[in-house]
Amino acid sequence: MAKIEKTEKTVVMTEGDMDRVLRRIAIEIIERNKGLEGIILLGIQRRGVFLASRLRKLFIEIENVKVPAGELDITLYRDDIPTLLEQPVVHSTSIPEDIAGKKLILVDDVLYTGRTIRAALDAMMDLGRPDNVQLVILVDRGHRELPIQADYFGKVVPTSSSEMVEVRVNEIDGEDRVLITEEVKEGLA
């Protein structure tokens, strides 16, 4: 397999933008749910997990409420595995408490085809029956293949399908930034 080279095309969000967007989303969640009663945050592996933990910190800051937070790995529920170039690796799943009857806030970094969220919903239904599920997305890049929409989103970024949206988080990438990158095919400049 040829090595994938990427060029950075545009910075969609800076560190400051990300912080402001998450703060706004935190307030919207509190507003729409009239507080944080019965809320569970669930981050989708891997970057959704870090975004969920930031929302949790913001909830403490704004409302002084500690919301249970967990992480969800959806690798085993994916239907697009045969199109992936690499072997999918399973990450950990930990659900903080019984999700039955709770309001689940699902958090992911990028919304694209909608297939990840479809898989996450399937995984969740196997884990219990929440009252409702709300979706937080940092970047919505379009190109949906399933009827799935976010309840809260940071930014809508129109992209072409050859482009990639990269959300970088300090915890694993060493910086907070959202970029549009494009693959450079070998032999083409």
Next chain:
Amino acid sequence: MKWRHKGLIDLDEWNREELDIFLQQADYMEELLGRPIKKVPALRGKMIVNFFYEPSTRTKVSFELAEKMLSADVVNWSASGSSVSKGETMKDTAWTLEAMGADAVVIRHGAVGAADYLSKKLTRASVFNAGDGTHRHPTQALLDLHSAWKKLGKLDGKKVAIVGDVLHSRVARSGIKAFSKMGASVTVSGPETLMPKDIQSLGASFVSDTKKAIEEADILYLLRIQGERQEEGLIPSLDEYHLRYGATPELVKEGKVLIMHPGPINRRVEIASEVADGDNSLILDQVKSGVAVRMALLYLCLGGVRA
């Protein structure tokens, strides 16, 4: 990451890095065992044939559970009551299975090299060795590594003593290699009549004083003594075996060494009940690891796309 193996015949094919990745994956699979619905659609549409020429309980059941939890379609094929008992050769049976569309075959066979032979006859389907004669039992070694690794954090520098019928044991042969590959050192002990001549070449050293071998070990791995070894004159009697080589409370000091056994155990032969049921026994952890490890194996080898 790219997983380069499509099946598993012998752990010789795996390197240390792959073992490390594997153990972590098995850990995440174990989490599934605690869910209310222990089933994920990861291998939906894959057909797996469990082909057992020899009797087996835990290996067969844990492979089957792992397959079902990953939503594969499972077909069980045993030698008795099938075309095998009508004299069909393994090659023809293999081709029949493949013609039926099997994506993978899990095979247990009394002959050394059976799984390897089958994998060479099959063009498309993956083969998983569930034990071939006295040769190898790689998934047993993986589950042993997983339970020990989970308990101890890492296996580098640990000492493993394998005691019992090493000569007839595929569990020991695979275990010695696997533990060594993870950085542990392995000694074997037991009656000399039950020690293979090529023990050094396997990577283990023989310690004739079983008491000493156990004292120095972090893990005591006991092998099952089959009753027929007595009839064959390899051991004097089961009682005497128990006194000299068995894991008794006198020999195994409380809280010092972890106890492992591939099962099924012979109480009062290779292991005393107090030791088998004691706090330091990993025997049931091994059973639990058995399902998780086979899930990880099937998923890594059959999930995703093979380039």
